[in-house]
Amino acid sequence: MSDEQRVLRTLLDRDEILELTARYNRTWDDGAFDDWVATWTDTGSFVLPGAPATVGAPALDRMVRAMASVGFVHLTMNHEIVVDRDAAHQTCAALLGTRDPSRAEGTSRWLTTGRYHDQLQRTGSGWRFQERRFVPDATLRALPKWW
């Protein structure tokens, strides 16, 4: 690769990881569970303080379905991304809200800020999350127990 091609690759990788993270947020919030699981590698691992790690597609699928009763709204910003060939690390800020999960009533509330620490892998079908560690600022009470 020429230097220019290398720079182009870096810029594209960053945009693809931003779009992957946006898709993660949107598919969770809209209940598109299969599309959400597809943002992970097969051995992907979600880590939240105070709960056992959730590892692999079947466990992730169970988790996101159990969480549907909460009505999360996931927003992320201030992404810092470092790519090293076929691996990448991302840190980003999160703002979580909640809305009426049944959508019967229109509601929207602040839940918490927090931060994601992510490991990503380049796969044959694009970047995927290998590990997401989420550290919320507020103590999240009354989450459904999914494990």
Add this chain to the structure above:
Amino acid sequence: MSDEQRVLRTLLDRDEILELTARYNRTWDDGAFDDWVATWTDTGSFVLPGAPATVGAPALDRMVRAMASVGFVHLTMNHEIVVDRDAAHQTCAALLGTRDPSRAEGTSRWLTTGRYHDQLQRTGSGWRFQERRFVPDATLRALPKWW
């Protein structure tokens, strides 16, 4: 165009659409109504559930001026953008706040989260919104009626 030029064009298109959306937010919130209308094509259409579509520059201008009494703060994030030659589709998350519209008092409050579904056109003076469909999570009561 070479492959590299095509990739460069894609990267530039994405950044230009992000900047257009930021300008839309800022000009609405700061009451720069002419600059806000200029983010649309001449036949641009704003669609909000429960109201008739607002189509064309004069109608959009009336709408944004009627809304000035609300004191909106528009924030968007998690933009997903697909460009197809001179057209583009964008989905992005929104967080709307309100502030004292007269700016006499310093206030800032959460109003709602939501999502935009956008169609864009490449014009001689850059990307413009052809259609924006906004779906808020909270029911927006007491909006001024602008039609």
Add this chain to the structure above:
Amino acid sequence: MSDEQRVLRTLLDRDEILELTARYNRTWDDGAFDDWVATWTDTGSFVLPGAPATVGAPALDRMVRAMASVGFVHLTMNHEIVVDRDAAHQTCAALLGTRDPSRAEGTSRWLTTGRYHDQLQRTGSGWRFQERRFVPDATLRALPKWW
């Protein structure tokens, strides 16, 4: 430089300024004060309405340490960036929250929206803030006096 190299440079500059701003937010919020001061040039100036400008690394360092008792959470979005060779101007939206500064209790609250107006300089070690002017929407009461 060829035209392509110029476009690549513009795209890279934008991403580097986005990452600098994300680093500014994260290092302030996590109390990494030296890393936060390093996001500024040596003569950097922070301007907030109603307070004297805070100019230069020692004064900035005192300010950020005095503010640690607040427990800020800095989030920015909708960045508009114009680069002119080795200088740049950025406007971006801000959402500030607060969390328990001691982290003993998990809390997270909305504080205010606002806007940054920034001047940046390209230095031998990357882009740095030369001036940040922050205009909050809400009146910020009870800030520690740092000057």
